[in-house]
Amino acid sequence: MMGHSHALSGAVGWMAIVPLVQGQEFFTIRFDLGPGEIIAGALVCAGAALVPDLDHKSATITQTYGLVTKTLSALFNWLFGGHRNGTHSLLFAALMGGLAQALVMWSELAVQVMVFLLLGIAFNGLGFGMEKNRVASGVLNALVTAGITLALFISGVDYAWIGTAVAFGCLLHFVGDIATRMGVPLLWPVAGYRFGQNVGFDTDGSVERHVVTPILTIGLVLYSVYLFPWPELLPNA
Numbered sequence: 444m445m446g447h448s449h450a451l452s453g454a455v456g457w458m459a460i461v462p463l464v465q466g467q468e469f470f471t472i473r474f475d476l477g478p479g480e481i482i483a484g485a486l487v488c489a490g491a492a493l494v495p496d497l498d499h500k501s502a503t504i505t506q507t508y509g510l511v512t513k514t515l516s517a518l519f520n521w522l523f524g525g526h527r528n529g530t531h532s533l534l535f536a537a538l539m540g541g542l543a544q545a546l547v548m549w550s551e552l553a554v555q556v557m558v559f560l561l562l563g564i565a566f567n568g569l570g571f572g573m574e575k576n577r578v579a580s581g582v583l584n585a586l587v588t589a590g591i592t593l594a595l596f597i598s599g600v601d602y603a604w605i606g607t608a609v610a611f612g613c614l615l616h617f618v619g620d621i622a623t624r625m626g627v628p629l630l631w632p633v634a635g636y637r638f639g640q641n642v643g644f645d646t647d648g649s650v651e652r653h654v655v656t657p658i659l660t661i662g663l664v665l666y667s668v669y670l671f672p673w674p675e676l677l678p679n680a
């Protein structure tokens with residue numbers, strides 16, 4: 444799928460699991476998700492849903508932070524055995540989720556930096572800028588991302604769930620690639636079998652453009668209406 448479809452699937456996917464995990468406790472992590480956590484989670488998950496393609500040098504995510512993401516891309520490509528290989532495995536999703544969870548337990552600052560990076564990736568993936576004036580849109584993206592990261596910080600968003608959101612975002616990426624003709628080696632490095640190879644719709648073809656993307660967009664709107672306590676959020680209501 445295209446970067447924006449992956450990002451959208453991450454945002455919608457997070458909103459879809461919110462009602463299922465709300466108020467529950469898994470592995471000592473309690474999911475008490477307020478509006479701030481739902482928004483932050485949707486954006487973190489959208490960013491994470493682009494991370495597996497960091498192994499490709501022309502992917503949206505690789506272009507997001509210039510030399511930083513390009514260097515990371517080369518490193519990931521080498522570490523995980525080329526494009527759409529190790530970064531498209533269950534092991535990778537677990538590693539990324541574990542890394543995010545370790546960061547949140549280690550340092551408040553580290554997690555803010557990670558949220559900033561993932562939000563920037565999410566906005567870039569959702570199509571903030573890129574065309575025409577790349578420098579200006581890059582600056583705008585960074586400003587918007589910083590503003591939202593700061594707003595979430597000030598509103599006291601608790602990121603205890605971030606490992607789950609990051610791992611889930613990676614899994615949603617695999618679902619997206621399996622739905623297209625691309626195969627995904629979920630069991631790498633144990634087995635090289637590529638799930639969903641040659642079955643599904645074409646990347647950026649008419650099904651993705653006219654069915655998948657609109658459905659994801661409508662899903663995002665409907666979940667936003669359903670999940671947020673709008674009367675309480677609106678002033679003087």
Ligand SMILES: [Zn+2]
Nearest residue numbers: 495496527620
């Ligand atoms: Zn992919």
